[in-house]
Amino acid sequence: MSDESHENGGDEDHRIETRAVHAGQEPDAETGALMTPIYANSTYVQDGPGDHRGYEYSRTGNPTRTDLEANLASLEGGEYGRAFSSGMGSINAVVNLLESGDHVVTGDDVYGGTHRLFTQVYDQYDVEFSFVDMTDADAVADAMREETELVWMETPTNPLMQVVDVAAVSQVAHEGGALCAVDNTFATPYLQRPLEHGADIVSHSLTKYLGGHSDVVGGALVTDSEDLDERLGFYQNAVGATPGPFGCFLVLRGTKTLPVRMDRHCENARTLATWLEDHPKVDAVYYPGLDSHPQHDVAARQMDDFGGMLSFELDGTLEEASALVSNTEVFTLAESLGGVESLIEQPAAMTHAAVPSEEREAAGLDDGLIRVSVGVEHVEDLRTDLAQAIETATN
Incomplete structure (x- = not known):
C-alpha cells in the first residue's frame, strides 16, 4: 500500500x-x-x-x-x-x-x-x-x-x-x-x-x-x-x-451500507413529504421528489432518487413551530443529519443561526421553517410521531 x-x-x-x-x-x-x-x-x-x-x-x-x-x-x-x-x-x-x-x-x-x-x-x-x-x-x-x-x-x-x-x-x-x-x-x-x-x-x-x-x-x-x-x-x-x-x-x-440506507431514507422521506403536503395544518413542503417542487424536473434529470431530507412550514406561528420540534418522540431534536435515526430541527434557531435574519428572510428561510432528516425507522412510526407533534403544537 x-x-x-x-x-x-x-x-x-x-x-x-x-x-x-x-x-x-x-x-x-x-x-x-x-x-x-x-x-x-x-x-x-x-x-x-x-x-x-x-x-x-x-x-x-x-x-x-x-x-x-x-x-x-x-x-x-x-x-x-x-x-x-x-x-x-x-x-x-x-x-x-x-x-x-x-x-x-x-x-x-x-x-x-x-x-x-x-x-x-x-x-x-x-x-x-x-x-x-x-x-x-x-x-x-x-x-x-x-x-x-x-x-x-x-x-x-x-x-x-x-x-x-x-x-x-x-x-x-x-x-x-x-x-x-x-x-x-x-x-x-x-x-x-x-x-x-x-x-x-x-x-x-x-x-x-x-x-x-x-x-x-x-x-x-x-x-x-x-x-x-x-x-x-x-x-x-x-x-x-x-x-x-x-x-x-x-x-x-x-x-x-450507503446504498441500502439511502434507498430506505428516500422511501421514507417520499412517503412523509406526500403526507405532509396534504396535511391541513402544513402550509408548504420542500422536497425535490414532489411534482409540486419548482425544480422537480431538474432533480429527476440529475438525481437517481430524491434523498432523505425535507423541510416544511406550518400554517401557524413561530411559537407553534418551536413547540412542534420540541414535542416529538421518535424524531430527535438535534442538529446534523444523515444518520439512521430521524432528526428534526428549526434552522433559524439552530443550524442557520449564524446567517443574519434579514439574509434568511431574503432567501425565503422563515423562522418557522422545520427541517427533517428522515431516518430508517418504520415510516408509520415516523408519520404517527409527526402527526401527534403537529396536533400538540397547533392546539
Whole structure:
C-alpha cells in the first residue's frame, strides 16, 4: 500500500453498490484481514534518510485514510479523493485555492457554517462573495466578474431543498474562467455525481450520510484533475485539517451500507413529504421528489432518487413551530443529519443561526421553517410521531 493510491483503483466498471463495499480496499497482504486496519501511527520507519515506504507522518498520509480516499473517489466517479477532519475543513481547503482580490459566486441558501466561513473568515482577507439564487443560471451569469475564480453550490440546498442545475451552472462558471465546486452532502454519490455534470470539485461532510451513524465527523473532496488534487493535497497537509485513522475506519464502515440506507431514507422521506403536503395544518413542503417542487424536473434529470431530507412550514406561528420540534418522540431534536435515526430541527434557531435574519428572510428561510432528516425507522412510526407533534403544537 502506498500514498499513491488516492486514485480510484480501476474498479470503475463495477456498479456503485459493489464499489461501496470494495473500492479502494484489499485484504491485508500479511494477515489476510478483510477490513482495512486502523493504522494508529503518527510516524513511520524509514529505510534511510528520506527513503520511506509511502508514508512518513500521518498528517501527510495514513494507510487507513488512503483506503477511504480511494473509496470516496470511486463512489463519486472521480480519480482523486482527499479526506478532512470535517466538512468545513474540506470547504476551507477549496477556498484556500483563492487569493486576495478574488470573487466567489455562491447560493443564497447555503449551510450556515459555509456562510459563516465565507463572510466572517475570508471576507477579512479581501475575498468577496456574491450570494444569488443559483436555481437561476442567468442570475449566476449576471453575478460573474472578471475576478470570479470560484462558483460554489449546494444541491439540494440546505435547508430549502432547492435543486441547482449542475450542468448549466458549471457551464456558466467555466465560460467565466472559474472553477465549479458542488457540496453533494445531501444527495450523496449514490443519488448524484456532480463530476458527471461538469463540476470540477465535489465536497462532502462525511459526518452525514456517508458515515451514516452519527458517530464520526469528517469531510472529503473529490476531483478528476491531477493539478487540483495536488493543490488541495498541499493545503490538506499544510493546514492539517486531516482525519484520524479511527474516523476513517468508521466512514469506511458507513460507505459499505450507503446504498441500502439511502434507498430506505428516500422511501421514507417520499412517503412523509406526500403526507405532509396534504396535511391541513402544513402550509408548504420542500422536497425535490414532489411534482409540486419548482425544480422537480431538474432533480429527476440529475438525481437517481430524491434523498432523505425535507423541510416544511406550518400554517401557524413561530411559537407553534418551536413547540412542534420540541414535542416529538421518535424524531430527535438535534442538529446534523444523515444518520439512521430521524432528526428534526428549526434552522433559524439552530443550524442557520449564524446567517443574519434579514439574509434568511431574503432567501425565503422563515423562522418557522422545520427541517427533517428522515431516518430508517418504520415510516408509520415516523408519520404517527409527526402527526401527534403537529396536533400538540397547533392546539
